[in-house]
Amino acid sequence: MDTKKELVVPRIENGTVIDHIPTNVLYQIVHILGLENYEDEVLIGNYLTSHKFIRKGIIKVKNKYFDNEEINKIALVAPMVTIIRIKNYEVIEKLEAEIPDHIDNFVKCMNPRCITNHEAIPTKFDVIDKKSLKLRCHYCEKFVTKDTIRFCE
Numbered sequence: 001m002d003t004k005k006e007l008v009v010p011r012i013e014n015g016t017v018i019d020h021i022p023t024n025v026l027y028q029i030v031h032i033l034g035l036e037n038y039e040d041e042v043l044i045g046n047y048l049t050s051h052k053f054i055r056k057g058i059i060k061v062k063n064k065y066f067d068n069e070e071i072n073k074i075a076l077v078a079p080m081v082t083i084i085r086i087k088n089y090e091v092i093e094k095l096e097a098e099i100p101d102h103i104d105n106f107v108k109c110m111n112p113r114c115i116t117n118h119e120a121i122p123t124k125f126d127v128i129d130k131k132s133l134k135l136r137c138h139y140c141e142k143f144v145t146k147d148t149i150r151f152c153e
Contacts, residue, residue, distance in 0.1 A: 009043060009060070016066055017084040018059040018074065023047055025077050026057030032073045032151060035061065069106060075099045076107070076133065076149060099130045107135060108150040111142040123152065 021029060026046050035042050041062035050056035065085055066074070074081055075097035085093040103125040109116050114137060116123045124138035133146035144150075 009045070011089055012041070012060050012062045012086055013089055014087055015060065015062040015064050015085075017086065018061075019056070019082045019084060020050065020052050021057035021059065021078050021081050022053070023055050023057050026059070028077055029057075029059065029074055029081075032077065033061075033066070033070055035059070038064065040064065071095075071097055072100050072103065073106060073151065076103070079130070099127055099133070101127050103127065103135060106152050107144060108152050109137045109140065109142065110144055110148050110150065111137065111140045114140040114142065 018029065023046055026044065030036060030044060035044075038061065041060075043060040044057070045059075046057040047055045048058060066083065071083060074083070076099060079097055079099050081097045083093075083095050083097055084091055103123075105122045105124075107123055107125055109123055109125075111117070115121055116137075116139060121139070125135040125144065126138065128134045128136050128143070133149070135144040135149070136142070137144070
């Protein structure tokens with residue numbers, strides 16, 4: 001008799017798997033993507049054994065394919081994740097999330113004097129350093145870092 005105990009996670013017919021998520025940002029990604037309000041199956045696993053990392057998180061979302069803006073948000077928090085798109089139980093696309101060179105409309109400028117915090121102007125940032133995550137506001141030239149990043153509501 002096999003005494004090995006494993007959690008069996010069902011495959012999804014259609015949707016997206018976000019794999020290799022660092023355990024410390026898994027719930028931040030859930031929030032960024034608004035998955036706490038998603039009304040279909042969402043599987044969230046954290047501190048799972050991984051070959052790539054010691055421990056990882058994973059999110060499976062049934063019947064949902066994330067657009068480029070959502071993938072860019074994920075990349076800002078966890079640039080090493082793998083996005084796997086599934087259709088009819090088959091992998092149709094697998095890609096690594098990458099931080100873009102420019103970010104428009106979804107990161108909030110932390111400068112209270114920035115025009116984007118007082119007028120209906122979409123935010124714009126240039127990515128200065130992808131490794132440590134440093135963004136520069138197009139309007140006021142203040143920096144946003146990994147520790148200070150906030151997403152627009």
